Amino acid sequence: MDQLLFILTYVAVIASSISGALEARKNQMDIVGATTIAFVNAFGGGTIRDLLLGRTPVFWVVDPILTITTFIVAIISFYRLDRISSILLITADAIGLGIFSILGATYTLQLELSPIVAILMGVVTGIFGGVLRDVMSNRIPSVFRQSTELYATCSFAGTSLFILLTVFNFNAFLASMIGALTVFLLRLFAVKFKVTLPSP
């Protein structure tokens, strides 16, 4: 299971790094901007989570391999990646959303904090990379916009399910898998059918 999680984490981080770097290129940034945006996109949510929970040094500071991988992927994407299937990117990003959400909730439970806060922290871990990316690119975070398909909502639903299963002493591995898969499938569903949240 640890190996699966390890691989999925790399998939998620690499996907976030690629999409961050391409985004920066679209915004006429240079390689400094591209690597920073890639980094923020991949690690921003987890960093905010670690800071709020007091888990310092934050996770990537103690994992140089992950850090270097992110940089190298960002540099290659910025200079060499001509076209990439948007379905591939969205799928990889959805994997990331699922994994990051469940990881965020898990770490919060480990500190014996309230399940409510664990759900919230799952969502924060899942979406704040993109929020920081957009703030640094000088625009309203896409996840806040009415035209955006369900994103935080998928994280919220899957993480809530995971917490519910955990509270009822469900097997931890299975609960994580079900939670992450729920996030992932909901997100793909929302993109496919252009589901957005109701306006006021």
Next chain:
Amino acid sequence: MDQLLFILTYVAVIASSISGALEARKNQMDIVGATTIAFVNAFGGGTIRDLLLGRTPVFWVVDPILTITTFIVAIISFYRLDRISSILLITADAIGLGIFSILGATYTLQLELSPIVAILMGVVTGIFGGVLRDVMSNRIPSVFRQSTELYATCSFAGTSLFILLTVFNFNAFLASMIGALTVFLLRLFAVKFKVTLPSP
């Protein structure tokens, strides 16, 4: 006194949540944006303060009731609140500014840090919720603009008075009340008479 403080904190947080959610609606955000902006508006200043001082997990992470209240208020405000008196909002916000400022300074003194830093931390707690709200809404923070009536200044004056009284061993409860009341009244005065800071 603790009960009074408890009630005033809820008043302040609810006011910040309402105004954050309404602000988000004005900016065409969806409910994810509205709850996030509400949350940031209510808890941003205290969160920055806790991070800078190393008080982690930050305050709202260990207070799920306050967290849930903020969310529910934000959701109701976003979907159901048609009109709300701006005087009421400004008054409640001024209560928040007063309470948050004094709380920020108090926590800093508890760590035996310098009184100067305590004043600064009071102001940060009072104003940074609004600063983060505006940054996430993609505009220059209103509290930095020349046309904005005194805001940080009220926090600075009241917190300084509170620190002065504390340094001279004044009764802590009275000093807090006088400080918070000073912030509150100065702010209402500034709005009423459109007092702004001198330009260079």
Next chain:
Amino acid sequence: MDQLLFILTYVAVIASSISGALEARKNQMDIVGATTIAFVNAFGGGTIRDLLLGRTPVFWVVDPILTITTFIVAIISFYRLDRISSILLITADAIGLGIFSILGATYTLQLELSPIVAILMGVVTGIFGGVLRDVMSNRIPSVFRQSTELYATCSFAGTSLFILLTVFNFNAFLASMIGALTVFLLRLFAVKFKVTLPSP
């Protein structure tokens, strides 16, 4: 050596404070905006570094003299500074970039973290003050733009050299000086000859 570092730190912080305050004035901010932007410009990078590494309370919270100096310099710059040589500002800023970068890397090594992370943290310390300043001024960080002369790159090169020397047990004082001087000279060179990074 400690005395030299002390003086250079003040030079760097004062330069950052002046340029932050002038920047804020150009953007029609009031004195609250000017002092905040000055503060963020001078202390933002070190603050992010301290938060990521878990060094709290962060450095300026425990150094009231430095904090007050920054404020007074910002206020004077905002109200009284009519013109200032841009060469002087760029030079002082380059001194800051050099010192902040090496300090960031040094603190990271003290926590026995990886040299790779130390380089990264040096760059973060050097550039994130400006990034936060620009984000709060509602624009894309200048250090991310293709038209900006080498900035993060200078920090990266000098910090890498410093780390390399340190890994090979070079004298710490000399390594710091060589590293900081490399950052400083590269930056002046880049500005003088308008060197920018290659676009994709």
